[in-house]
Amino acid sequence: MARAEQIKALFRAYAGNEDAQFIAVALQVAAEEARRGHGKLATELRELIEAARTPSAPRARARTMPLVQPRGELAELLTARYPEHHLKQMVLSAEVEQKLLRVLREQRQHERLNGHGLSARRKLLLVGPPGTGKTLTAAVLATELKLPLFTARFDSLITKFMGESASKLRLVFEALKSTRGVYLFDEFDSLGLQRGSQHDVAEMRRTLNMFLQLIEQDTSNSVIIAATNHGASLDSALFRRFDDVIRYTSPDDAQIEALLSNRLALHAPAGMSFFGLVSQARGLSHSEIVRACEDAIKDAVLEEQEHISESSVLLHLKERAASQLNM
Known part of the structure; x- marks a missing residue:
């Protein structure tokens, strides 16, 4: 089950009407359950998170003040x-x-x-x-x-x-x-x-x-x-x-693994390790790594696959690295 700190973080985010933070913590909970082998629970959590992300979700962020537009x-x-x-x-x-x-x-x-x-x-x-x-x-x-x-x-x-x-x-x-x-x-x-x-x-x-x-x-x-x-x-x-x-500098190995995990946790199969992808992502910026992850997610969606594949992520990381060399 989720750690106590994660549960408290979820309550704080909900109480503060911080939807983005609530989603981020919920993703961490789903990813942790997947790593522990609780595949069914992780899948159910992912589906609930995706539903909460849709525009039709009844809870909307309230603004305490209108946005002042320059005139x-x-x-x-x-x-x-x-x-x-x-x-x-x-x-x-x-x-x-x-x-x-x-x-x-x-x-x-x-x-x-x-x-x-x-x-x-x-x-x-x-x-x-x-x-x-x-x-x-x-x-x-x-x-x-x-x-x-x-x-x-x-x-x-x-x-x-x-x-x-x-x-x-x-x-x-x-x-x-x-x-x-x-x-x-x-x-x-x-x-x-x-x-x-x-x-x-x-x-x-x-x-x-x-x-x-x-x-x-x-x-x-x-x-x-x-x-x-x-x-x-x-x-x-x-x-x-x-x-x-x-x-600011390019991410080190620990930061690369965290980037991959944060962006792909919702779409990765249970037990998938991101450490094997780290070496291919070395030298890429934070945004390039995130874009490679998003490209792999697009592949899974268009191919009607439930999860991303490690080979797809690796391919897009290689493409990003190659484009950097050609610049």
Whole structure:
């Protein structure tokens, strides 16, 4: 039977109306029962979980506040949503998880810290290769803090006209003050490199300098997250503007096995070991491993198979690895 901690986690998720967390814990329970050889029980649990995931399920997540959508010119610069991703659903290194837990702890008690003349961590720089969880981290922090996630649209923010990009950036930072949320500046340092003319590069530099000034001067209660794939090329002045720098890496063997188990547990036959797939997944990012798992699940669905096969997962992991070599 499920461990006591899992049962308590299920009750906490239900009481808190956290559907995503409830599903995640339920999947762990089903997977554990399958490993113990309780195939019938595991199958029944999987069917119940799948039914709970359908849109027709009567229990829907209630919102305590409406989503504030940017308006006017700001609507072209920011997209807004309420994500539903929890920290326990992520597979992270111990160091990254510890840093995120610290951010959450300080943010949840930011008023208490303010009362003592202290500031909660809220300006974060996420550095690491693509697909390692940087963008997902922003969604997780927004979910855990029950805040909207605002993502800066650099296609609208960066223009070729002198001074216009900086003006738009100021508008975004004004929104930081008026509406508390998690604000994500994804790949903010590299987009300017894709532009061809010398004028465009100069405008990007001016905008980056303005970003440094604004983030240093900002005293809002919003969480600011800047994410980049190019940490080695960043100016040292950039790091000093942030409360914390969190570095992401490709998953190690233990994390790979956890990723495979989390994504495939609902569809794997009883007793299936994921350890044999680890060596083929080495070097792939978190997102590439998850996509390979989803491809294997698609195969099972289209072939009308009740469970995925190890050979199918292995095939898709090999394809992902080959595509990485050809890039």
